[in-house]
Amino acid sequence: MGKFQNVLLASDFDDTLYGSDRTVSPENVEAISYFIKEGGYFTVATGRARPTFARYFDLAPINAPVIISNGSAIHDFRTGQTIYETFLPERVKADLLETAAAIPAVGFEAYHGDTIYLHHPNQVTWNHLRRAGCTGTEAPIEEMITPFSKVILQQERAVLEEVRAYMAQRWEAHYEIIFSNDVLLELTAKGSNKGGMVLRLADYLGVDRKDLYCVGDNENDIPMLAVSAIPFAPSNCAPVVRQWGPRIMGSCDEGCIAEIIQVLDGLY
Numbered sequence: 001m002g003k004f005q006n007v008l009l010a011s012d013f014d015d016t017l018y019g020s021d022r023t024v025s026p027e028n029v030e031a032i033s034y035f036i037k038e039g040g041y042f043t044v045a046t047g048r049a050r051p052t053f054a055r056y057f058d059l060a061p062i063n064a065p066v067i068i069s070n071g072s073a074i075h076d077f078r079t080g081q082t083i084y085e086t087f088l089p090e091r092v093k094a095d096l097l098e099t100a101a102a103i104p105a106v107g108f109e110a111y112h113g114d115t116i117y118l119h120h121p122n123q124v125t126w127n128h129l130r131r132a133g134c135t136g137t138e139a140p141i142e143e144m145i146t147p148f149s150k151v152i153l154q155q156e157r158a159v160l161e162e163v164r165a166y167m168a169q170r171w172e173a174h175y176e177i178i179f180s181n182d183v184l185l186e187l188t189a190k191g192s193n194k195g196g197m198v199l200r201l202a203d204y205l206g207v208d209r210k211d212l213y214c215v216g217d218n219e220n221d222i223p224m225l226a227v228s229a230i231p232f233a234p235s236n237c238a239p240v241v242r243q244w245g246p247r248i249m250g251s252c253d254e255g256c257i258a259e260i261i262q263v264l265d266g267l268y
Helices: 026-037 050-059 092-102 123-132 157-171 194-205 219-225 239-244 256-267
Strands: 008-011 041-044 066-068 073-076 081-085 107-112 115-119 150-154 175-181 184-189 212-215 231-234 247-249
Touching (some): 008 256, 026 256, 050 066, 066 194, 073 194, 081 194, 092 157, 150 157, 157 175, 157 184, 175 219, 194 219, 231 239
Parallel strands (some): 008 041, 231 247
Antiparallel strands (some): 066 073, 073 081
């Protein structure tokens, strides 16, 4: 039994584990390997869906199921098994139709299995898909096949703030509506967020709450930082995260995860 037996470290992916140079640093890989060798569980909790994260799974040592789609599912990429999954309510297409009519500038990606449907794609959409290494299918909202695991609304921040206010005022009881960065507004089923799903994963693995640690850089990571024994964030985190009050580490390009594991090494 290693010193990190039944300890879980869950990291956001983009701009936390995955650096601006589109790699996971050798320092982070080495530290994670040590953490796992000493009995720890390391995983990712990402806004990316299964098809947009699959090609990146092998960039770092991951020995536990991954939280995907901004807390909509837990998927084990080692076995191909989905451990748990939630879906947006069936009413989502009608609500998206109304939102798109009210705020025509907004575009979105809707995720159904490995299919990514596109409505009114814009430069944000194309940049997002390019970075993820995926393609999407443009379709009228009425013809998109449900259920959706999540929807990513896309446009400049001011438009997305209008979208969030519009949807929250009408349907907040049905959805989680949260930014994953300035140009991506994530829509998942109510209660489906990184915080709730990381707790479910800890239960699945038999990890006590006191041995659960999370790190993330943006607003959609705050729910999991809130359940972490020590909440961590890279120094490049969004102002809303810094103001929330996590323990600030080096940036995503400065071995943030390695620094966290060094902290844990002193605690166990």
